[in-house]
Amino acid sequence: MIEKEKNHTVKFSEINKLNLTDFRNHNFTSISSNNKFISIVGANGSGKTNILEAISMFTPGKGMRGAQLADLSNISGKGGWSVFMEVSSCYGTTKLGTGISNIGIKNGNSRQCRIDGKSTNSPKSFANSIGVIWLTPQMDGLFVGGRSERRKFFDKLVALIEPNHSDNIKNYERIIAQRNKVLYNSDNLSSKLLDNLERQLAKIAASILISRQIAVNQINHIMIRDVSNNLFPSAEIIMREELGSLSKDCTISEMEEDFSKILCVNRKKDKMTYRTNIGPHRTDFTLWYKRNDMYAENCSTGEQKNLLISLILAQARVYQMNNQGISPILLLDEITAHLDMERINNLFDQIFTLGSQVWLTGTKIELFDYIHSKSDFFNINNGKLTQIEY
Ligand SMILES: Nc1ncnc2c1ncn2[C@@H]1O[C@H](COP(=O)(O)OP(=O)(O)OP(=O)(O)O)[C@@H](O)[C@H]1O
Numbered sequence: 149m150i151e152k153e154k155n156h157t158v159k160f161s162e163i164n165k166l167n168l169t170d171f172r173n174h175n176f177t178s179i180s181s182n183n184k185f186i187s188i189v190g191a192n193g194s195g196k197t198n199i200l201e202a203i204s205m206f207t208p209g210k211g212m213r214g215a216q217l218a219d220l221s222n223i224s225g226k227g228g229w230s231v232f233m234e235v236s237s238c239y240g241t242t243k244l245g246t247g248i249s250n251i252g253i254k255n256g257n258s259r260q261c262r263i264d265g266k267s268t269n270s271p272k273s274f275a276n277s278i279g280v281i282w283l284t285p286q287m288d289g290l291f292v293g294g295r296s297e298r299r300k301f302f303d304k305l306v307a308l309i310e311p312n313h314s315d316n317i318k319n320y321e322r323i324i325a326q327r328n329k330v331l332y333n334s335d336n337l338s339s340k341l342l343d344n345l346e347r348q349l350a351k352i353a354a355s356i357l358i359s360r361q362i363a364v365n366q367i368n369h370i371m372i373r374d375v376s377n378n379l380f381p382s383a384e385i386i387m388r389e390e391l392g393s394l395s396k397d398c399t400i401s402e403m404e405e406d407f408s409k410i411l412c413v414n415r416k417k418d419k420m421t422y423r424t425n426i427g428p429h430r431t432d433f434t435l436w437y438k439r440n441d442m443y444a445e446n447c448s449t450g451e452q453k454n455l456l457i458s459l460i461l462a463q464a465r466v467y468q469m470n471n472q473g474i475s476p477i478l479l480l481d482e483i484t485a486h487l488d489m490e491r492i493n494n495l496f497d498q499i500f501t502l503g504s505q506v507w508l509t510g511t512k513i514e515l516f517d518y519i520h521s522k523s524d525f526f527n528i529n530n531g532k533l534t535q536i537e538y
């Protein structure tokens with residue numbers, strides 16, 4: 149396991165062995181590698197993304213597709229699935245496992261998680277051994293899609309820097325839902341219950357706003373200093389907040405008090421609209437693309453992809469800074485789509501400098517020419533994997 153220490157030089161962490169059992173279209177797939185780059189090549193529907201998804205299960209939540217546990221079981225298998233990996237770092241080797249049995253799925257159980265043979269309560273514990281960051285084609289529409297997906301993505305970035313942020317968001321959303329329900333179901337707009345809920349909301353809202361500000365400043369700084377060059381653009385995260393008259397230029401207690409008052413004043417309107425109209429749950433994010441002098445949503449498809457890559461690279465650097473210099477594992481699904489060859493190669497250079505192990509997928513092996521001496525190559529056909537020379 150990775151022990152905390154104060155040395156901030158870059159340290160490696162890589163998956164040396166990965167086994168998928170009855171996971172999606174993989175009956176049994178085993179990959180061993182000591183390389184920094186692992187390139188998986190195959191036709192559409194062969195099982196490439198499923199391998200990346202299996203790795204993403206070593207993070208809290210439902211993995212990179214947000215799938216239900218039952219959907220991950222191979223439909224021709226016995227029900228149930230498991231993924232096992234060996235992760236090596238400068239601190240030694242750790243064995244991680246996760247999965248669920250057929251009975252577990254039927255009983256609605258959570259998936260099981262093991263570290264070095266010992267059960268742990270939740271996939272949160274894997275964070276001590278591995279960090280995983282992904283970029284998938286589904287994320288291409290991030291800047292033009294719905295704002296709640298975008299907010300979730302940005303809040304995950306914030307949580308890398310401010311560890312309490314995820315719990316704050318969860319609690320805040322729970323209390324917002326409670327407030328909306330109370331407003332909707334009651335004609336008494338001056339109840340003690342509402343006072344109490346709004347006081348709790350104001351306290352958490354102030355922490356959320358401050359955490360976001362700290363993280364956005366840090367990520368923006370990293371994007372300018374470490375990531376942007378002529379090929380990957382310099383961009384700045386912009387928050388579009390709906391805070392009414394709430395000012396952030398004051399002390400935390402003043403902010404809490406002001407937000408509490410704003411919520412109280414808005415009760416009537418919020419009841420009528422059946423939502424809380426003002427607060428950090430309404431914040432939207434975008435990127436300002438400096439070269440084009442415009443917001444990300446107006447940029448071309450390729451430019452949006454480049455902006456997303458800048459953001460992911462910044463995310464990886466932030467992870468390193470907050471994890472004693474250990475580099476996260478990157479999962480880049482179909483990363484070469486929309487990128488010209490020069491940018492693909494520049495991205496590979498940046499990843500190499502970062503020191504991360506990266507798992508890549510693609511339909512054509514030629515796209516990985518530039519890294520042929522640094523990568524292990526695997527071909528996949530209908531869920532069957534073979535290592536190939538390239
Ligand atoms: N539970 C499951 N059991 C068996 N097969 C599944 C299951 N879930 C998904 N599949 C199948 O797995 C196959 C491979 O999916 P995957 O997304 O990994 O393909 P891919 O190689 O990434 O393809 P593309 O190049 O189109 O992205 C698909 O044909 C899909 O229908």
Ligand SMILES: [Mg+2]
Nearest residue numbers: 196197198481
């Ligand atoms: Mg795919």
